[in-house]
Amino acid sequence: MKPAIINVSLTKKLNNLSYPIFVGNNLLSNSEKIIKPFVQNRKVILIHDNFFSLEKKNNHDFVNFVKIIQHLSETVNFIGIPGGDKTKNISQLNFILEKSLSFKISRDSLIIAFGGGVIGDIAGFAASILLRGLDYIQIPTTLLSQVDSSVGGKTGINSSEGKNLIGSFHQPIAVIADINMLKTLSKREFLAGMVEIIKYGLIKDVNFFNYLEKNYQEILNYDQSMLKNIICMSCNIKSDIIEKDEKENGERALLNLGHTFGHAIESYGKYDGTIVHGEAVSVGICLAFKLSNIMGFCSQVETIRVINLLKNLKLPTSLNDINISITTAKMLDKFRYDKKNKNNQLTFILNEGIGKSFIKSNMDISVLTKFLDEEI
Ligand SMILES: NC(=O)c1ccc[n+]([C@@H]2O[C@H](COP(=O)([O-])OP(=O)(O)OC[C@H]3O[C@@H](n4cnc5c(N)ncnc54)[C@H](O)[C@@H]3O)[C@@H](O)[C@H]2O)c1
The missing domain is CATH 3.40.50.1970 (Rossmann fold)
Structure with missing residues (x-):
């Protein structure tokens, strides 16, 4: 090849x-x-x-x-x-x-x-x-x-x-x-990598998401040409974004879908391997879609499709799945260090459906608090 x-x-x-x-x-x-x-x-x-x-x-x-x-x-x-x-x-x-x-x-x-x-x-x-x-x-x-x-x-x-x-x-x-x-590579680490691949489809390319939804079983069987294809697709999407915004002044922040929640979860795990990066992002993506759904940006059907693909890959989709309990207050505290924040306002990456992420700045803390109280 x-x-x-x-x-x-x-x-x-x-x-x-x-x-x-x-x-x-x-x-x-x-x-x-x-x-x-x-x-x-x-x-x-x-x-x-x-x-x-x-x-x-x-x-x-x-x-x-x-x-x-x-x-x-x-x-x-x-x-x-x-x-x-x-x-x-x-x-x-x-x-x-x-x-x-x-x-x-x-x-x-x-x-x-x-x-x-x-x-x-x-x-x-x-x-x-x-x-x-x-x-x-x-x-x-x-x-x-x-x-x-x-x-x-x-x-x-x-x-x-x-x-x-x-x-x-x-x-x-x-x-x-x-x-x-x-x-x-262990199956666990392989699956953690799949999360970032799915992320690219969710951010920018619904056809890529559809492809992953259709072919995930062959990919899990290490089909060489599919693997090469999805690695190239992912690198292409990432390099396209970086070419336009190397230092994350705008569009590059979209690559952080699921990472605001994910990083907060990871730092709770104390980086001891209880939860690996991709797994934290998997839970983070589900939370970002659920939040997008309750704020009226994204349909429930699409949110369920995302959660189901991650579930089919045996990835964690909620904090319950990874046995980490975090209070709303502690989660909010971790968000304050997120590098996307500006002027003390929280910024999140949310979705207007699969394939269309956007930057939501000035996040309403009361909406976020209510969401976290119900979700975690
Ligand atoms: N710089 C960026 O833009 C960016 C983007 C995403 C993630 N990250 C960072 O990447 C890190 C996660 O990366 P990762 O998941 O590769 O972690 P990792 O480097 O810790 O590798 C995961 C595990 O796989 C083992 N390993 C590595 N290669 C192997 C192989 N070929 N066969 C068997 N075992 C192998 C490692 O020893 C380790 O135990 C996080 O720290 C995250 O913050 C950075």
Whole structure:
């Protein structure tokens, strides 16, 4: 299967920046041609999820990829860190920064982030501040990171006050999404990635949602061409939005559908793996649709269709499903740190039906309080 190449082109004030997203099967074991222009004769810091190592027998693609970059680059230094949101913290960031500097890096050194969204976010953030900014490549290895976090340049870590509150915008120079990497992914993590894919249909493309509704069983059976198709569709929708609004001054906020509720739920779980990001967003999307419904923006039929697709995928659709109890007051408190808020007013992403999200600013607190009192 030939790789698909999606080009993300961002027009910045000072320089034009564009980068390719390669999507395909067996890309990493055969990555010489793709990776050569980016790594040739550079010092590489490979920041990888500890799930991958040269010693383990179950990750040929990682081993083959390392051999290729060792052959092409000046040197390769390794930094292994655990996956999972607990890793996205200031002390792990400090560890990465100090360790990278100990390798005597220079401005033309290259960081490669090899892992899921957690590795991509923290490694990308480190790349953005080391020596005031190094190039980095994203090699996303979870479904969620292939369709979402590796594209768009949002990098960062969590704070005890909330999710992703410390970070920067720093675009990668390339993204390589190898579908083969998904073979070792747990069903739970695969499903978490499906949530972000469904999100794209809900935000912007009703036909994509219909396609997912019709074909979810084949997708769950890892149908290779369907997987490639839905990863490409997702990256296309995301890059379209980012090209217009890199720094989230407008339309990019739509990508946050379900995330205002989701982030509040996640920070309640203390990032200990009780609930993973995609699951929190799944519950968040259901709450956003229910809220859209009671505020008169979206029909009940469409709300039920969304909830049913997530249920069919065995994803949580309510707080009851994930055994987290949060009071209305505590939930409201978490919303106050949402980065979409302006002038102390809460902002939500709501829907006027499937395929049409919109930004609702100045959210009426009494409506929200009544909704939460009834829902959670
Ligand atoms: N930057 C963005 O725009 C953006 C967008 C969406 C989500 N995110 C962030 O992404 C994170 C979630 O990403 P994630 O779900 O990939 O989390 P993750 O990186 O923690 O990966 C999930 C789990 O899968 C394991 N894993 C990774 N690749 C594997 C593979 N190929 N086979 C088997 N196991 C593998 C990891 O070790 C981990 O246990 C959250 O922190 C979220 O905030 C960022």
